[in-house]
Amino acid sequence: MASPTSMLAEEQVHCAICLDVFTNPVSIPCGHNFCMACIGSYWKSSARIMCPMCKKTFFKQPDISINTVLREISEQFKEIRTNAVAKLQKITQLNPGQSPERRRFQINMDITFDPDTANPWLQLSEGGHQIRHLGTWQDLADTPERFDTVVIALSREGLSSGRRYWEVQVGEKDDWYIGVARASVNRKGRISVSTAHGYWALAMKKGQEYRVSSSPPLLLSIEPKLKRVGVYVDYEEGQVSFYDVQNKGHIYTFMDSFKEKLFPFFYLYCCDKASDTMMICPVQETYLVLMHGHAKRNYSQTTKAYKTEIYMKYNLN
Secondary structure, eight states, X not given: OOOGGGSOOGGGGBOTTTOSBOSSEEEOTTSOEEEHHHHHHHHHHSSSOBOTTTOOBOSSOOOOOBOHHHHHHHXXXXXXXXXXXXXXXXXXXXXXXXXXXXXXXXXXXXXXXXXXTSOTTEEEOTTSSEEEEOSSOOOOOOOTTSOSSSOEEEBSOOBSXXXXXXXXXXXXXXXXXXXXXXXXXXXXXXXXXXXXXXXXXXXXXXXXXXXXXXXXXXXXXXXXXXXXXXEEEEXXXXXXXXXXXXTTEEEEEEEOOOOSOEEEEEEEOSOOSGGGOEEEEOOOOHHHHHHXXXXXXXXXXXXXXXXXXXXXXXXXO
């Protein structure tokens, strides 16, 4: 019998776009696999036809067909997930010492704006969960941590391992960036918000389309207008993903590698009305947490027998 360590890894049956088990998986010429609907939507909303994983660009949209073997394996994993989550629910019901909120949201990151990093144009709420452009320059100490020119604030909380998820209410604002930044980013003078300079971000620019901070920037066509954005980071996998919380849809995923601590960051511009306040929100939907792997980690031990069966059936190595 094959040992559990030689089995097919869970990540091999998960789409890098939707982060869930493949549905109608297809292979593109560079060798990476995605759900047919996911890669189709990604190409439709992107300015270039390229692979979301390796960034290989294609001159025209490749002809793709469903990988039937991978589809069958994925269906097996979906059965595994259903059975394992049911077992996990029974286990958590037997553990009354842990609060329901903690059981549901263990990857939820409770973040607050850091006043020591906030640009002097920005005003933070007393609890540190809301921020807005004040419209007036504040006389604040020009410390090394503070952004002195670009209207950015970081969170107090950073991450250097694990998986984290949070949500931001952008409301009616039409000029913002949200995402994560390296701890070492330059905070003085004019800066470029791009992956080349340590920022992985989604942006809305006034009078323009949505974009991500790739180099060069990639324009996205998103309808309807975003109101609430979910941000998910898997540090070890080098992944930063953005989600439309209101419409329960994936927006974009960066794949990179991280070598230093990351901090959630927020950029606001030309906002002087309460309605334009940006707010960090409590996570209310469990589907995103489950989709992003919290349940996968908890039921990994439960599913070893199922994975071994799949490994033996398809002779995967």
